[in-house]
Amino acid sequence: MSGTADLEMKEHHLTTPATPEDLAKLELGDVVYFDGVIFTGRIGLYKKLFDEKAPPPVDIASLTNVTFHCSPAVGRNEAGDWEVAAVTATASFRFEKHLPLLMDGYDIRCVIGKGGMAQEFYEKHFKRLGAVFLNTVGYGIGAQYGRGITGVKDVYWIDELGIAQAMWVFEVKNFGPFLVECDARGNSLYQMALAETNVELGKLYEGLPLPTLKRMGEVHNPEDEVF
Amino acid sequence: MPTVETHAISSELIREVAFELNRRAAIGIPKDVGDSIADMAERETQKLSKFVLLEIVNNYKVAVDEQRPMCADTGLPRFYAKIGNDAALEGGFVALERSVRQGTADATERVPLRPNRVHPITRHDYNNNVGIHAPTVDYSWEPDVDWIELTSFHKGGLFGGDYRMLFPTDGIDGIKRFFLDVISEFFKRGLSCQPAIVGIGIGGTKDTCVRLAKEAACLRVVGDRNPDPEIGKLEEELNELGRRTSLGPMGFKGEGAVMDTHIEVAYTHTGGMPISIHHQCFALRRATARIHTDGQVEYRENPDWFTDYYRRDSIA
Numbered sequence: 001m002s003g004t005a006d007l008e009m010k011e012h013h014l015t016t017p018a019t020p021e022d023l024a025k026l027e028l029g030d031v032v033y034f035d036g037v038i039f040t041g042r043i044g045l046y047k048k049l050f051d052e053k054a055p056p057p058v059d060i061a062s063l064t065n066v067t068f069h070c071s072p073a074v075g076r077n078e079a080g081d082w083e084v085a086a087v088t089a090t091a092s093f094r095f096e097k098h099l100p101l102l103m104d105g106y107d108i109r110c111v112i113g114k115g116g117m118a119q120e121f122y123e124k125h126f127k128r129l130g131a132v133f134l135n136t137v138g139y140g141i142g143a144q145y146g147r148g149i150t151g152v153k154d155v156y157w158i159d160e161l162g163i164a165q166a167m168w169v170f171e172v173k174n175f176g177p178f179l180v181e182c183d184a185r186g187n188s189l190y191q192m193a194l195a196e197t198n199v200e201l202g203k204l205y206e207g208l209p210l211p212t213l214k215r216m217g218e219v220h221n222p223e224d225e226v227f
Numbered sequence: 228m229p230t231v232e233t234h235a236i237s238s239e240l241i242r243e244v245a246f247e248l249n250r251r252a253a254i255g256i257p258k259d260v261g262d263s264i265a266d267m268a269e270r271e272t273q274k275l276s277k278f279v280l281l282e283i284v285n286n287y288k289v290a291v292d293e294q295r296p297m298c299a300d301t302g303l304p305r306f307y308a309k310i311g312n313d314a315a316l317e318g319g320f321v322a323l324e325r326s327v328r329q330g331t332a333d334a335t336e337r338v339p340l341r342p343n344r345v346h347p348i349t350r351h352d353y354n355n356n357v358g359i360h361a362p363t364v365d366y367s368w369e370p371d372v373d374w375i376e377l378t379s380f381h382k383g384g385l386f387g388g389d390y391r392m393l394f395p396t397d398g399i400d401g402i403k404r405f406f407l408d409v410i411s412e413f414f415k416r417g418l419s420c421q422p423a424i425v426g427i428g429i430g431g432t433k434d435t436c437v438r439l440a441k442e443a444a445c446l447r448v449v450g451d452r453n454p455d456p457e458i459g460k461l462e463e464e465l466n467e468l469g470r471r472t473s474l475g476p477m478g479f480k481g482e483g484a485v486m487d488t489h490i491e492v493a494y495t496h497t498g499g500m501p502i503s504i505h506h507q508c509f510a511l512r513r514a515t516a517r518i519h520t521d522g523q524v525e526y527r528e529n530p531d532w533f534t535d536y537y538r539r540d541s542i543a
Binding site: 004005007009029031044070071072073074075085086087088090091114115116135137138139140141142143144145146147162163164165177179190193194196197199200201204205207208209210211212213215222225226 | 278299345411476
């Protein structure tokens with residue numbers, strides 16, 4: 001496998017819904033911007049849709065095929081309309097249980113989030129569907145993403161779920177940058193990155209003894225991950 | 228005494244300052260952190276890591292230019308209050324606590340901040356970042372002055388912290404290993420949203436140890452060294468160790484992502500050496516104001532939380 005230093009980091013501007021051809025073009029480390037419509041979802045929405053089996057408040061598949069693990073810093077302007085100031089991703093690995101239901105059930109093919117997901121998960125679901133996982137950059141560059149949100153098209157279940165967990169539908173323009181973490185073939189940028197950083201990390205542990213008192217369920221190999 | 232009444236700091240002023248501190252914390256990056264990230268971006272040699280650092284620098288600018296919160300996870304707003312021993316508060320400390328709660332609710336609506344705070348079991352959200360034990364106010368005391376200083380801090384809350392009971396036999400190597408462990412846990416995939424300031428609390432009881440780690444990460448500026456030369460030296464050694472992990476921003480290979488390491492200590496049980504580590508992300512939301520008894524408000528870059536008095540080791 002080639003290293004991250006060889007990545008071309010090409011820039012793409014996609015319009016939603018992203019086509020299978022659009023997605024097939026994306027390579028690891030490429031930089032993506034969106035025009036169109038995206039919707040937010042995290043545990044509040046997923047529990048409602050998939051655990052409580054509530055009927056979706058809108059025909060999700062007809063809106064877009066791009067979802068974002070996040071919630072906004074949002075307020076109302078003087079005219080009383082919602083205005084998004086900033087938006088930042090939340091860690092995606094916690095949504096393994098529900099994400100396949102969303103992707104299969106509503107034809108979602110782009111997932112924007114934080115930290116990526118496990119390699120086995122990509123192979124099982126993203127590769128099968130030709131879907132991509134895009135990481136937000138940083139991860140705390142919320143002002144830039146806020147600038148890319150031109151309007152709130154709708155918000156659903158805000159009374160029950162609150163601002164942070166509600167399903168927000170945003171109109172977006174030049175919304176990005178996002179980094180391709182998992183391509184439509186199930187390859188992962190983080191697998192490449194971890195192989196590079198584990199080399200140095202392992203060396204630094206040499207000569208440092210294990211702590212006197214162990215803990216239940218503990219990971220001791222620095223190459224292992226905690227999720 | 229009537230003279231105290233006429234010169235007390237008004238609760239209305241505290242409410243206004245609490246709002247303004249929340250606004251400033253959410254939008255503007257403190258100079259020490261902004262300079263540190265700009266310097267890292269310039270020095271970084273790896274393509275991906277450099278891209279990320281330059282986007283972070285750009286985001287700081289967008290936030291200020293367009294008056295947007297720099298990160299939409301506006302965290303859990305909390306307050307640190309350094310109270311002059313000769314200061315007088317209108318309505319006392321209960322009024323102060325009500326004022327900072329009101330200032331936080333006001334800021335949530337008007338900055339806006341994301342209403343992050345929910346009941347831990349029911350997940351109920353008042354949509355104003357106020358609730359049970361929230362926002363917390365931590366106090367310290369300063370002798371011979373009559374002002375108070377308020378610091379607003381917005382802390383992200385999910386990743387980048389850990390605690391462990393080490394023992395004297397674990398020694399400095401044990402501290403170094405735990406420092407690496409927490410980086411291994413949370414710098415991979417960028418869960419800590421590094422570059423980060425690493426705060427370390429050593430000693431005390433468990434709660435003191437965790438509190439000191441968080442205060443060390445949040446309330447000391449980049450480049451500040453602990454005045455104890457041995458501890459200051461360890462801070463520098465850990466900075467170097469952090470650099471050598473090669474874990475950069477988002478966990479990509481790079482020149483490291485530790486902005487600075489700050490260690491604070493507390494006297495502890497003779498048998499133990501408890502340690503806690505806390506990573507503070509690059510979207511460092513901090514703002515401090517000194518409120519004088521005459522109503523004058525002075526915004527300050529450095530919270531100066533760890534005063535000589537706060538770190539005292541004598542009876543006096």
